[in-house]
Amino acid sequence: MKAIDLVAPAGSLVALKAAVDKGANAVYLGLRNATNARNFGGLNFSDTDIRQGLAYAHGRGRQVLFAINTYPQAGAVAEWRAAIDTAASMGADAVILADPGLMAYARDRHPDLRLHLSVQGSATTLDAIELMREQFAIKRAVLPRVLTLAEIAKIIRQTTVEIEVFGFGSLCVMAEGRCLLSSYVTGDSPNNKGVCSPAHAVSWEEKEHTLYARLNGTLIDRYAPDEAAAYPTLCKGRFDVAGDVDYALEEPTSLNAIALLPQLINMGVAAIKIEGRQRSPSYVAQVVGTLRAALDAAQRDTERYSPRADWQTTLARHAEGAQVTQGAFERPWK
Template sequence: MQRKVPQLVCPAGSLPALKAAVDHGADAVYLGYRNDTNARNFAGLNFDEKAMREGIRYAQSRRRGVLMAINTFAQPGRFADWQRAVDGAAELGVDAVILADIGLLAYARQRHPELRLHLSVQGSATSYEAVNFVQREFGVQRAVLPRVLTLAQVETVIRNTSVEIEVFAFGSLCVMNEGRCWLSSYATGESPNTVGACSPAKYVQWERSPGQMATRLNGILIDRFGNDEAAGYPTLCKGRFEVGGEVYYALEEPTSLNVLEILPAIADIGVAAIKVEGRQRSPIYVAQVTRTLRAALDELARDRQHFSVKPAWQSELAKLSEGHQVTLGAYNRPWR
């Protein structure tokens, strides 16, 4: 049976990014509050209530979905802050909320039974048993799978659940448990799931000296860049370290997930939506990635049997990839 193509879900870290995603073909956007209920709580990004209302109106008036990410874990003594975020999302009329915290899922189901619930990738559901549990207990209608499963494993989940499945299609990879970053916590005492940002800006230091730029996180040297190199944002997982007398990317080399070449397989196994990572990125990035993936999905819908990846699509996405490198990530494990 030929299946529909997946929805395209794109990041909106700001109002201009939201409009860029909508204008260039996203089926839905995901966004968050300007506080630590949001796992991408970077300084200068995200939405206050006024911008949130304008963004929701802009997207929904064009028949695009708006998904609210309240995807950090509630902190001790502050559960009411996360409850207010869910209440606010319901009042604003978003199309779904993306949650990871089990207590918050229970609250949303009880307090707002009409609100559509999605399980965040932060929930780390890697099996259909986990997906079916959150459906049974909390009425979750979609789950975002972690970027650690092969395509065959994704298919196994889909075959054994009625919950819609969303997978990542483009953007940064995470060597941690999808945002539960022990490295950031070790270095700074804070992590994406406590303050909503990987390598919080207040701990970042840039040190220029003759011929080079050094980057540090809370005093820890992450990397040194020559004058001819672009200096990346200092995250421990993508730093270059001396190991056994060699300096290299010891944990993870900067690279981006790119599923263009396996889009037909993703559609064939019944994936409901593909997601672009990058709420911390610019509106130009969002526009270019959205436009490219929209073109690919439309081509797939028109002629699935003869679908092929256009060199222009790969060229466009390669410009936006970390380290100008792309990978299929865990979807393809040739060593198995």
């Protein structure tokens, strides 16, 4: 049985080195421009950082994947094509793309460059994945976090494309990177602005012992003095629905799939991905180290594997709202 790759996020050179040191098989990163979906200040890689990161990873037998996963804007396609050229010239092990036009460019201009279909491409069916394979020779597809284990297994049985799934991190219940709720409220595309709640649209106001969190003026939540406040994300806000104030769409929580590793291994998943290029090097080090230990234990003996309590404690510490879920993998509400 082929070992599963552990794919880790890197928003900086320090985070990349932490991921490699803690056992990631591959690290994904972005350039300091609009070609990646985590484009904001203080994050991502200069050319010098990339060269150092590539040398560090390749010197230890690890891979570096370039996330060029946004959709080119009208009149600026050359910037996205230049990003692909940069990845190819620097020795990227793969590029992660969502836009078919960019895939065509990469296929024609750099035929030896390995292509991965980004989660931003929202490929949730066999037909979608096979179309990308037939047209652009993709080698791997990253699945959105909306499929059950049974649905993932069915896709794997019917395609030669490697399948990558998320194992830990923020949970998205929308069309990833193209959330219409966020676009409607902020006026910005999450795909092109680096995050679904851009900092310029976030505001906090404390009044009469209550903290109000707003997104572009829209009230997302309010917190009592002793209540932990979450970053205002529209899908994870509390709203008044027919007189009942609660999380109408989704609670602040993070995906944690370490209890499901034996199933993912047995069905033939090629890679487990950790979300969080916007997170700190400490987050990267602790989450990668925990997932590495869990994945190694599961691959040694899937029958006797059981996630350790200290692994769960570590992951919960880095989860939104200090809560974790298996998300759509099992869909207990069905």
